[in-house]
Amino acid sequence: xxxxxxxxxxxxxxxxxxxxxxxxxxxxxxxxxxxxxxxxxxxxxxxxxxxxxxxxxxxxxxxxxxxxxxxxxxxx
Numbered sequence: 001x002x003x004x005x006x007x008x009x010x011x012x013x014x015x016x017x018x019x020x021x022x023x024x025x026x027x028x029x030x031x032x033x034x035x036x037x038x039x040x041x042x043x044x045x046x047x048x049x050x051x052x053x054x055x056x057x058x059x060x061x062x063x064x065x066x067x068x069x070x071x072x073x074x075x076x
Contacts, residue, residue, distance in 0.1 A: 009064050009071045011035040033066035044072040 012020065012032040020031060042063045064071045 005071060005073050008062070008073065009033075009066060009069055011064065011066045033068040035064060035066050037063070037065040039063050042072070 010032045011034065013035050017031065017034050040062050041060075043058060043060045044063060045058050047057060059072045062073050064073075
């Protein structure tokens with residue numbers, strides 16, 4: 001499912017996760033997803049999807065890959 005973003009996704013870095021879990025937290029499932037990859041200059045190409053008619057299938061901008069999502073943010 002594609003969703004338009006107005007800001008970067010919620011995440012925690014692997015280093016922050018290690019620090020956060022160095023002692024047993026009350027609940028592990030409340031931790032934000034761990035960021036696995038981030039780049040400031042990428043071009044993402046996809047086939048057009050329902051609900052995004054008129055989009056040319058390319059976004060140049062930033063990308064975040066977390067344990068729960070792949071998010072690209074930039075100019076269409």
